[in-house]
Amino acid sequence: MIQWLRSGSSVEESLFSQADSSAVLLLFDPQKQKVAVETIADHYSSAFVFNNTDEGFYNLFYLTEKVHNDTLLIACASREILNHSCRNGHAKELKYIPYKTFADAIPMQIVRERTKADDLHYFVTSGEFVTFRALYDGKPAEGVKMTLVSQKGWKKVLFTDDEGIASFEIIQDYFTNWNVFDVKKIHNYLLIAEKTFTETGIHQQKAFTHIKYVTTYSEAYLPAKTNYMSFVWGLIVFFITVIASSIAVYVYRNRRNVLKKHNYELPSKY
């Protein structure tokens, strides 16, 4: 069972499901304080509503536990939700924002390694290498199967190294026709981390011999700037304008070679 948390409410781009009644929903504000979440459910979907008053990343986790065959499946869907508006000022704009760990709240967590450019305006773009770290009990987890799935279904599987790290190159798997001016479209990817441990126990009166952790992390990305910004065309327009306007000034000056008198008189001493 793969769970995917999405922010926003686009019907076009999202599948909806009802929240599991036994699921645990945890939300932490940028100061790692727990925040109350209201669940609004109907026949088709569940939405989680909360007040995001502080600037920074909110961390949302949706946890379910189920025994299937002889395996206890602990699934955790996670999402970092950025609260920032340029209209509120940019006091923290240039501040590097490290990821936060929640070992006490969730058993296995995926975090995105930050770069120096990771301020409140940072956005992953296609073509970039993004590094993820799998943490188990707050420590790097080796050998975790990491699967990156793009919105169109492209997949890439890697296993974490001894530091719990796996790096993926984010690809752009969607393209518009050349004559369609809507290329700067936000798409999503989903990262799934899976790890199984041999451990026996009983959960809700059902015995299990293995525990499988499945943690998902979803984030959005933009196409690379080179896909929709042309430096060459910028230079072409620049030089054509320089040449055309220079010729225009030259021609205008030659035609209008008359010095207009000022309407005040100069004293004789000048």
Place this chain on the structure above:
Amino acid sequence: MYSRNITMNYLQNIKHKADRANVSRLRFWIQLFTFLLIVYGGYFFIHIGSQVPTFACPYNQGSPGTCYLIAMQHGLHLTWSELVSYRGLAFFTGFLTFIGFFIVFNKAWCGFICPLGTLQDWITKLRYKIGIRFSRYDSASFQKLKKIKYVILVLLIAIPLGMSNSFFGLAPINHDMQSPFCQVCPGRTILPLASADTSQIFIDFTNKTTLVMSTLGILITALFFVGAFAKKRFFCFFCPMSALQFLFSRIGILRLTKNGSNCTRCGNCNRVCDVGIIGIAEDITSKYIVKDDCMMCFKCVEACPEDNCLDVRVFNAKIFSSTQEGFFKRYIQPNELSLKNEKNDER
């Protein structure tokens, strides 16, 4: 009483020296220093805030602050209800910060600090060295063209508001128009070039709006260079920052005043004015002589041969005045840029 007389004499001596000083030369060095500060200050961890009343462009990595025009456009991207909420209060406090910065130097922000103005002055010096003449607008064109900056200022305010609100029942403006002036401002494209950053020279094919705006931005950048080569301070004439500053220039601490009774209407002040303000020569009734295109470079004060006709004041205290002695010292000397040369250069 005796010590007071000594102090007064001392101050009078300083004032006398100031009146004879070559302010243009001082201005050149101040412009060089402020250009380095505004364009590269960020690399030295200098931060002067987000409400700077000049083109401290955040698109330039080395900028130590943010031009108030971008803060204003961001700040006005509000619905009417937001405008009267804490967001409106944030905009208002930002505006007060801008005013706080502005009133210290008044429009001298343009004449002494603006990096785009400094670049245009340097282009003018290059043109003068090459020996190419420059142009001036005639009186009628001057009066018509000067209104353009107010139109730009109104659009700069109306478009962000129009993105969040509906005017006359029309649909809100496309969000790709956010920070509309920044999209066409030559500062965005030119100032990063000072750090060898060419990332702003582009045509944005994201959609039709960005295509039009980015093309317009490149066109205006090209016209900036050609215009600055053909006319002194070409862009300043259309600059919305100049228009915004003029609205509050009366409350500035730094002031430029005129004593009309001492004016002979010789026209020297107009002749040396880089922007070509005619009013400074013609107006003999107003005491407060800062016009909307004035950048407070004080070349007019330097070129005025009449004693105490034009004065630079801090509040009401005169710090630099036009004097016959200062005029002759500055202009009637060998190897100096004379008024005669200025006149011959002009077409």
